[in-house]
Amino acid sequence: MKTFFRLLFVLLLCAAAAAGGWFYHRQNSVPKEEVLSREGVLMQIKRMNRLESTAFYIDTIIRTEKKGDWRKLWQDSQSGLFVVRGRVLAGLDLDKLTADNVNIVDGKVIISLPKVEILSVDLENIEVYDIRTGAFNLLPPDREVFKTVQQEARKQVLASACKAEILQHANRQAQGQLENLFALTKTNVSVYPDAVPVCK
16 A cells, blocks of 8 residues: 555656646747847847948059159159059948937837948059169169059049949948848838938
8 A cells, every 4th residue: 555655656746847847848938028129229230340331342543653863864763554453341330329329119120320431441452564763774663652552542442432422322231231130030120321421
């Protein structure tokens, strides 16, 4: 008889443990509703650090000319022709996005973007097409000329990107990319870009 009660006690104990485990699993498997907050939305966006929404590539030709010194019989004069490949990146610096740019109204997220800007102007390659020093090309090229080439190339590459309306394109792209980001999380969001600044 004692064996029967012991067996019954063990069975009841196992049933209670199984019921407890089932209840715990059910509680944890119920999806919890995510609470939207300005800080949470801001954190999701800032994980991206920078939103490089548009890249512009261009090849440009730079001509240089340096007049010679009469004391060196003008043999230090220099002329050059360079082909430069440049890249301009435009987009948003998300460090400039603050909680003031995010509002939540009736479960809908409203994001006001900061101004898009030129993030970088890089020279990827400089090819020397032709360079001459003096009438007989006897002296080595002046290193300062290469600095001038870089400075002028950056100006020309940026001017070409501005002429191609890189900031307008970056503004549209930034808006679309952020809308797509929140579409993945099924968050109801509206993104409003700022006015496009002057490109310079």
